[in-house]
Amino acid sequence: MDLLESTAMAVKTLKANKLRSALTMLGIIIGNASVITMVGVGQGAQRYASEQFESLGPNVLFVIPGSDSSRQRTLETPRTLTLEDAEAIASQVPTVIGVAPQLQTQQTVTQGNRSTSALIVGTTPEFSTVRSFPVARGRFLTDMDVQRGNRSVALGADLARSLFGDADPLGQTIRIKNLTFQVVGVMEAKGAFLGNNQDDVAYIPITTMSSQITGNSSPYGTEVTFISIMSRDEQSIGAAQFQVTNLLRLRHRIVSEDDFTVRSQKDALEIVGNVTGALTIMLAAIAGISLLVGGIGIMNIMLVSVRERTQEIGLRKAIGASQQDILVQFMIEATILAVLGGVAGTLIGIGGVSLAGALTPLKAGVSPTAILLAVGVSGGIGLFFGVVPARQAAKLDPIVALRSA
Structure with a gap:
């Protein structure tokens, strides 16, 4: 057969x-x-x-507080990075062309009879360039805002819509933690990043955040949550990572385990990929x-x-x-x-x-x-x-x- x-x-x-x-x-x-x-x-x-990570740009570095092992040993985020660290990186690392420190917290934002919970980010004018967050209307924060600790705020697209609807928010005021802030700009829509809505955010000067919203809780200076860094180009990102690491070790007088971690976009992508x-x-x-x-x-x-x-x-x-x-x-x-x-x-x-x-x-x-x-x-x-x-x-x-x- x-x-x-x-x-x-x-x-x-x-x-x-x-x-x-x-x-x-x-x-x-x-x-x-x-x-x-x-x-x-x-x-x-x-x-x-x-x-998502490629949208950050190929030549972006992130400095986060604590080492990998220290973050595993405790649930509390280490408070080892300061605004002074960011300023030192900007002025002393030759392969870096932009530094944007961030201090962030969740707060209730109110406008008239409308209120919502949003992420409040204290940062500097370089944030818009380093993180590729363009402004749709108005302006972003300025050096004068940071130096004077002005109560200026730039709103994410979704947050602006939640608080003002179809009305123009520029020049209007909102309240954050019972403090009045003037809206100076509205950011372009960016969408979500790993599940977090990047458009439901309010950006204020980092000095205002530290002195009036969160308080200065770090014994080393003005605390920051993390620091975003833009290297000169993609080829120099390795050199920038090395130079930033050495500078912070000197500033923090480290003799054993680092109290910070420098990650590149490629490192973060590799971790997520694994x-x-x-x-x-x-x-x-x-x-x-x-x-x-x-x-x-x-x-x-x-x-x-x-x-x-x-x-x-x-x-x-x-x-x-x-x-x-x-x-x-x-x-x-x-x-x-x-x-x-x-x-x-x-x-x-x-x-x-x-x-x-x-x-x-x-x-x-x-x-x-x-x-x-x-x-x-x-x-x-x-x-x-x-x-x-x-x-x-x-x-x-x-x-x-x-x-x-």
Whole structure:
């Protein structure tokens, strides 16, 4: 009996038991769909994070307080960076062309009878350039605002809309922590960054923030939450990172562990990529368990099928079918179930990835590698778990089979 005839007989047998065949494929369908969806969403999360960090600019550095180990040992954020550190970096590091210290806190912002909770960022005029935050209307903070500790504020696009609606906020006043601030500008919309709305922010002079909003809680000077730095170009970012690290070590008189960390955009992206990559692998592995369960289901159903078709097997062997013919037919049946389940699961998985891409900000996409891997694995599972029932059917003695029927 040739392969084509065996395949035709296998298809005919499966058609005769449509419901059982469909239920047998269900585990493979769920497994394939889960693997493709999880891998697609995971890769989408990686692309989304990559785009978010690339929007910061390729030559941006961030100095954050505390070392990696010190932040793991305590829940409280270290208070080791100061405004004076930022000023020293700006004046003494030759590969740096812009420094923007930030001191931030969450506060209630009020305008008339409207109020909302927003992130308040105390910073300097360089922030707009270093972090690529252009102004849509009015102006950003000035050196005079910082020197005098003026109560000037530039609003993010969403915050301006929440407080003023369609009215022009320029020249109007808002209240932050019961202090009156004059609106001098409205920023262009930037969207979310890793889940945080960058447009729901108010920017005020860092000196005003330190003296009138948060208070100066650092024993070393005017505390800052972190410092953003722009290097001269992408090629000099390594040199800038080295020079900033050495300068801060000298300023902080460090002899052992650093009390700060200097991160580049590439470093941050690598960390996020490692995390999302690990999560993608974990989710795909969990989803892949469904493929194993589906394979076991195929083996169970094929074993039942062998018992139900004892007479058929005995009759075929009695009229000349060899053990290999019986083995091949049952293997083909198992493989067909696995491959059809893989194809159906792939289509459902593609739909799931497309839905995730449409309903979430993740750049979810279908991975050809994941599709080939899932379908290949499902076909292999069909072959692997079809071996035992196929061998059992092939070894049936025709005389015993016909008598037991």
